[in-house]
Amino acid sequence: MDDLKLVLKEREKDSHKGENGTVLVIGGSKDFVGAPALAGLAALRTGIDLVVVAAPYRTAWTINTYSPDLITKKLHGEFFVKAHARQVFDMVPNFDVICIGSGMATRPETESFVREVCSEVVTRPKVIDADAIKALHGMQVANAVFTPHAKEFEIYTGQKLPDKEKEKTDLLKSYASRETVFLLKGPVDLITDGSRVRRNTTGNPGMTVGGTGDVLAGLCAGLLAHNTGDKFHAACAAAFLNGKIGDELYRKMGYGFTAGDMIHEIPASISRCLR
Template sequence: MKNLSKKDTVIPKRKPKSHKGDNGRVLIIGGSKDYVGAVALAGLAALRTGVDWVTVAVPEKVGWAINALTPDLVVKKYKGDDFCASRAKDVLKLAQGFDAVLIGNGIGMNAKQFCKTFLSKINKPCVIDADAIKAINIQSINNCILTPHKKEFNIFLKNSKLNENNYRTKLKNNIILLKGPIDTIISKNKTAYNKTGNPGMTKAGTGDVLAGLCVGFVGQGIDLFSSACNAAYINGALGDLQLKKKKGFSYIASDLLEDVKKVLK
């Protein structure tokens, strides 16, 4: 067990003669008629880690909103307000062109069957966030980081027919990043604690930034446990910088993106 500090962050090394895409390509799947901004926050956070390319796969109306917000994300639009199960085949095919996948930001429970189908068949390292966590169990995933808060974690354990005393033996090569006042990063044989952050991190969207940081590091070839530790430490440190700059809790999730380069130095 260890408490994370800045010296524990693993920063990807860029290749001096690299070309576009050589430093990682990430796919983020999410969004719904009720949640438009989550995918954009995650995508922009992923880019700030240094990954070369981020594509967001989203319902059509969400896609147009993201196009209006930023030119930095490649947007793949799908018809309909939500992801239906029949869409999984198309998105799985799309995912083959990427180094890592994030699924769940703003996706909503109407996409539960889509998430189940997609995650049971994907062969890429994944970060699983938000409602996608509620759709799966430990038996159906492999090579993934899950980023639940306590309530989502309890639902995941129930779906897996496990409890807090025995789930670790079934983790395989998956990682849990359990969010809270102190984040806990758990593998089958390691545990780390992150104490950066403050009560302002309860703002909507900060978890999307965290998930985006996670997949950005995974997409650049950092191992899952180190990627989760990086994301937890950096996300909390960003909140602490904003608390100092704003002299209070008026900061919002998108403000965190301003200071990633300062924390990564």
């Protein structure tokens, strides 16, 4: 909860659209349309001003029908290819934070696109999730927050996570740094920047439902857009808030809640945490 208070800044009364955080979500494919929409809406619900989703053409149009609150950039084709990188580079200066990976699917052409974007975009913090983590296997990325689950971490590093938490934490720290924060998702989330380590215990088994990871990535991007200089505290706040929302929904609905339900709960949960 303290991390959330550190990250969220007071909005100026005379501020204008775009001055309270902007996020570019890069994700989606013909088979995974909902994931980037969930990430984008989660980011928006943290209280930032603007989210744009860059997605393959039909995916982007479907996202438009899902929510009028999300603007989309429609990229030619059914999935990301390396040629799309130039269009993304042209967009990046207009945003505070980049969130990449949700619903991208795994194709060689998409992997090339992700590696190109994450190597060239260094001036904006990046939240790297899901298929983008897999695409970056073995590649160091600066100015980033990685949000893997155990299998994604193993694909990225080539190393199996130990069972004991101390050994797991030490391995995680060896890949993290001040510029590269890791948020390892699990029954207990582990967040580290290589020196500081935080355990997050909010959350419950109902959060194994599809889409909760996309919500987490969006929360992290949105909170980071409030204060783009503090990746560690933004990641800690996102993990806490994501689990807290899941716990609140479990009390109301049992294990029948969905990632979409989590989106609607975000503003009220933030308000309760800040009281």
